[in-house]
Amino acid sequence: MTSKNSKGLVLGVDIGGTKVAVGLVDPGGQILTQGRQPMVASGTAEAALEAVTRAIDSVLPEQAGIQSIGICSPGPLDPRAGVVLNPPNLPCWRNFPLAEKVAAKYGVPVKVDNDANAAGLAEWRWGAARGCRYVFYTCIGTGIGTGIVLDGRIYHGKTGSAGEGGHQTIDYHGPVCGCGKRGCIEALAAGPAIAARARANLKGKLARRSAILDLAKGNVTSVTSEMVGQAYATGDPLAKEILEETVALLAAWLGNMVDILDPDVLVMGGGVAAMLKPFFAEIKTQIPRWCVNPKAAEIPLLMARYGADSGIAGAAALCAEDAPQILPGG
């Protein structure tokens, strides 16, 4: 049964390999209350489910009910059935009917999707992509996740695995990505790739002098992408070069995305996107060089509304999506 209430609150749940973050979200996309619990990823399926329900219970309003629950989970998963298939970082769940289990416990409709798809939907519903029909969203951090939202619905493709933009190869001969492919944009431009590029420039016979190394207290191996961003802010030339190279790679990749999808907006979120904010104009300038779309220069490139909360907001946005939900008892 759906317990409707006047406030129209929904609950967004963001499951990761180590934590479960939850938030109560109002109809305007405002996150009102947040909670966080450790995830229990390597035990039984039921123990992991309990970690999730513990997090939900921590923010569930005592008086008013909630309309529905949205959940972001690591993939692969089947968003239509609400089943988590076999995520590498959630060994607890194999073909686990997460939506059905949570719906049964709380008596409200539940939807499940991956974090980037959901975050893209939140940007369409409440954020930078409001009013857009063809949305390409990307979250660039330690990985690169992407989501495609068409006419207000996540584009899932046949099996629910569509929109994997982070693993598009743009460099056939490039470095091997964690996924096994070569030259994925994730392997070239996510946080670890930025840090690796810095480290390569800071060691050996041709080592460069840079504020990055000072930030790492002289320890090359502890250099992070955040340090590159901090060094750039102080005018460090090596940091600037590294970020410019990242920008060029992202422009080539986004050019591909524009040519295949012809979106009306590009939205970027995540820690690396925040670090690259000073380069947004440059990325936008370079994208048309990697496009045959004659209107490519007119496509806005916008910073996402949601940052670290994108998983919670995205999960909540799923509840409002005009698409099948998993109802309690079926």
Place this chain on the structure above:
Amino acid sequence: MTSKNSKGLVLGVDIGGTKVAVGLVDPGGQILTQGRQPMVASGTAEAALEAVTRAIDSVLPEQAGIQSIGICSPGPLDPRAGVVLNPPNLPCWRNFPLAEKVAAKYGVPVKVDNDANAAGLAEWRWGAARGCRYVFYTCIGTGIGTGIVLDGRIYHGKTGSAGEGGHQTIDYHGPVCGCGKRGCIEALAAGPAIAARARANLKGKLARRSAILDLAKGNVTSVTSEMVGQAYATGDPLAKEILEETVALLAAWLGNMVDILDPDVLVMGGGVAAMLKPFFAEIKTQIPRWCVNPKAAEIPLLMARYGADSGIAGAAALCAEDAPQILPGG
């Protein structure tokens, strides 16, 4: 006014830079009568339109009317408005309202789209992709055109320029494509790239012996991709290597397409696709190595139903599409 008739015939028009091909197409996608006229591409807009109507008139049935007319034209064009924008190989037309002009002359609804989009739709309607919801179609010949058909409608994106899969870069440092980008799959795997790879192996100090050169009568500069295909058929090792390299590049590219679109079918047409028919199983085997989609190995890779007639069939398929048409008088 739409002049309906019992046969339900539609007229498909395929406009190129040098010719206009037309065909009467029945409701089963059978091309009944064909005609062909020279295109007048560099004169006035009206002279070019006359070349098109001359071709149409050559096959128009004397007794029965036709239901509607579909037209493939070189792009860029605006498929929603039926306006041809500024194709490099049709200098006659600049912002030319082709659909409106043809609709006014023949008194039937008219639709206009680019050839690969239309050919993809024909495969969905009558060909290899019948019954599929998420179709990725590609025509590989002297160029690589692609079309995306979702739920029986061409995916156009915001401006009508979506589905430009042939200009996806997969090699950031690769050769410059005719479009100006680097490493587009068209620059790596279309006919001219195959011929160029053969020529590079047939000249200079490290020149290889090959049946390809015999087919070219010893003249390296006259080597074509067709000769590579013919040499392969006779067991020529160099031709085999060249086609295997082409196959590997196409697999990487199709892997990208699978990861972004999660289609239920991949359809390949065009002269190079026909030449690569013996390698379809190998392409299908290699695609999952370039995919994170866990079901990638299950996606069929099929030869298109339509070959040289794909433009006519595609144009005819546009008439049957459930999407806005340009009606006579508005």
